[in-house]
Amino acid sequence: MRDAYHEELDSIGDGLVEMARLVGSAIGRATTAMLDSDLKLAENVIEADQKVDELQHDLEARAIALLARQQPVATDLRIVVTSLRMSADLERSGDLAQHVAKLARLRYPDRAVPSDLHATILEMGQLAQRLMAKAAEVIITKDVDLALQLEQDDDEMDLLHRTLFRHLMDDRWKHGIETAVDVTLLGRYYERFADHAVSVAKRVVYLVTGEHADELQADSQPEIQAVAGPESA
């Protein structure tokens, strides 16, 4: 019985990795759809989010069934509860990728992103995808060092986000209000996506060490001054 139980626990972990893989791919494809104004790809991303939602429902149902049937305590209990939270992070990340794709669809055949911001948005999309790939790797390997590394990668996202704001606030901005609104929301979507990837990794740290990731590296991360945008405030 105990073996079937750990198999079920492993399979919940597999489900989380699958979710991370799907949403990582989704944010990458949504970014491409937006930068290329590729309607078909955008619609493909929008539809694919249903699979993520289904995985989450399935995973939650199995986690709750496991709690009821096996009544785990201590570490095992912590794993199941933390899995529920990770699945919520991943489901939300999928929504954010879908938001990016919906923006691409809304502006089609125009491009939501002006060409002078193309590189920054591409970087944000790639970084978001990379963060999620690392989060998946952290779930698999339970590598605490890799998990802590994600927070530093997230600082990079903050920098990109500020670059975006600097462009927006520049007096020479010539793309009008609609594009400013689009770019503001896009920045927010990528930033939140990255936050969720970091959150997944932090939860693994908590599982492995019993400590919250913030406490493990209290001194290693300098506070960056807010230079632009209410986000950073």
Added chain:
Amino acid sequence: MRDAYHEELDSIGDGLVEMARLVGSAIGRATTAMLDSDLKLAENVIEADQKVDELQHDLEARAIALLARQQPVATDLRIVVTSLRMSADLERSGDLAQHVAKLARLRYPDRAVPSDLHATILEMGQLAQRLMAKAAEVIITKDVDLALQLEQDDDEMDLLHRTLFRHLMDDRWKHGIETAVDVTLLGRYYERFADHAVSVAKRVVYLVTGEHADELQADSQPEIQAVAGPESA
């Protein structure tokens, strides 16, 4: 023992109501701080969010202890797991109220919201606060009808959000890019805050009926056409 258990379960419910009360108050005060450019009030809201975070940590620790010690099944298990989710919704709502307050602080002594949008933002703030007050009432009363009502109130938030976008996209917009960015983010914060209040209410419906709220009113809510803003897309 069984009585102490239900007392603990009740006290978790009390903690959720307290969190909802705090974040409802926070979004109301943050809105006032922003519309009046009241720095002191803004800082007060920003600091007060710590109390919400503490309540969540406390509540989560107690929920997990309850799972470990009492190993509830069926309905009781569902209540504990759902409480964990509600506390996450409420904690996030607190963050969003804090974002509004931080924007007020960032723009002080200027006002982030131009006077022709004052009324719309005030309405969004008041509606957000009302939605959260209703969510708290739903937690206390487990009133399914009231819970379903929240979704209709949320339609009102969507309409306000669209009004905001219509202003932004209007050719006569004369407040510049920075204000457009601020207003875009504000709209997003209020909309997400409302989503979390609705989510709390929906989770109560699920607890009471065993059915997801969407299924209970599949026909009662007409789909509103996206008229403005990527949000609604």
